[in-house]
Amino acid sequence: MLYREAGQFKTSYAADQALLPILQDRVGLLLIMVVAFVLIPWLASDFFIGSIMIPFLVFTLAAVGLNILTGYAGQLSLGTGAFMGVGAYACYKLTTYFPDINIILLVLFSGVFSAAVGVVFGLPSLRIKGLYLAITTLAAQFFLEWCFIRIGWLYNHNDSGAIEVPQRMLFDIVITGASATPTVRYLVIAVLVAVMTLVAANVLRGRIGRSWMMIRDMDIAAELMGIRPLRAKLSAFAFSSYYCGVAGALMVFFWIGSAEAEAFDINHSLLVLFMVIIGGMGSLLGCFLGAAFIWVLPIAIKIIPGLLGLDVMAATTEHLANIIIGILIIFFLIVEPHGLARLWQIAKEKLRTWPFPYANS
């Protein structure tokens, strides 16, 4: 009885097409929004915001990007890190050329460069599929990483080879650079991630999103039904890379503050891939769950021995985290290939019939 659709009647087309047709969902989302935008900035410590919430949101956005490509369009990619890098470097170049333009606009625009690069590396996907495609994205990963190191123009030829974030303001509040407080940076990211997730949700249930899913499920049938594979696949690459690019720009400008090419290496790509797998392929909720899980788990593993009074070295906990994540990936693939998001879905289905599990829902 806690969660049921009975009695919630739709009386207009608008209501029928609502993103969250069920009252309980809307209340739940409202609660999450209150927590995210009021309670956390108000109550949480700087450590919690800076080391957990900000990275969590950045990775969520990257996971949304990868999930669009891998989960919804069925194109396996190992180059997420590099596409994030393109966004970050593009944003850095843009802000040096146009210092007066609002940084948030630049962040959003830098994704366009990433999308363009994504389309170029997505072109082979028209001829090859699956594992073969993984190689082309791997080529993107290593080629772009090399570009970030070798092309001095990208980091303005500075000696460190790193891109550093200048101070920028929004409504007279410092939002980037060393003097921006974690809370402000968190709020900027949270708003962007919320808006972009909403956009993604709507795109995914619209015509383009459906064409991606058709290509994923059976490309030949999709083609017969009038979906153009070229357009569907390249748009998936463009869309996905755009999200990754914005995530990369956010990562450098609002989280770590400066970055070298190593920040976007293959391990970074794999990390985002793990988030998508564990969270659930083809689910936006899964991106949030997966990112939270993969990011928080190692931190939790680091903190728990301290709480128990054990003295464990930092390196050891990192290795343990690796092992646990590896085991979890295999476990999830075996037991629940649809990830954490599927668990939530099962819970919702149970709640629909609760407390009469034998009743037909």
Added chain:
Amino acid sequence: MEMLHSIFVGPFVEMAAYPDFFLQVVWEGFVAGVLYSLIALGFVLIYKASGVFNFAQGIMVVFAALALVSLHEMGVPAWLSVILALGIMGVLAIGVERLMLRKLVNQHDAILLMATIGLTLILKGTGQLIFGGEPKPMITEQLGLPTGSTDWEVFGGIVIFQHIDIAAAVVAMVMVLALGVFFSKTRIGRALRAVADDHQAALSVGISLNQIWAIVWFASGIVALVTGIMWGARSEVSFALEIIALKALAVLILGGFTSIPGAIVGGLVIGIGEKVFEVYWGALFGSGVEAWFAYVLALIFLLFRPQGLFGERIIERV
């Protein structure tokens, strides 16, 4: 014009002017190629028999080599530690088959690939936890592998051959021959080929798939150990190889996913190609091109011949 000259003329003139140096570069590339081939060989073995694209092959090399070196550090005699390391790879093979492959049978390729990525993390974490993350020297002399080098005077210059490199090439050759014999002459080898051709048919004539999978994983574990020893003897044993091992993926594209000769030829082509390209054309791009040469070559190759040099199957096209 100058640009075109430095692409199409300059490097060749240089090659012709200093043939000894060119030979040295090719040799270095050849040795690197042997290592790529060996890693790719491990991939091919598993892919042929079970259709699993084993992302963990690279880390298996590191794991095997680290196990060997660490066992020796603990005071186990060199050859006994080789046997023990093989035992560890055997246990790993059985474990992978029991706990992972058996449960994931009939799943999509991408799911299996991701499972091996999970395996990569487990092996990496376990390896670092047990053996430590710092690079270790390979026990070259204790294993009786040659050290030192030979100078060969040719074309009015000197080409240097490290003995360990020659040994690596010989060992690789012996191993490929041994695998060839194993596949064509032994009972298990034939069963393996039957499984590779058709799972269902193999099952129906009484071949145990589970057993075969454990055996191929063990075989690629052996290949991994040998690769680890040879590679460790050239530099040292560290987790850095993991990234280099990814080049084997490019090798596979070139050679074809199911072809053992393809893995060898592809590895050599990429090894020699990237060294020559780096030395003669690298300056044009600002050096470090070795990092991506293999993948970009594979990418170009994919567009023209997706099944690879020796691949048997035309891959799905859209």
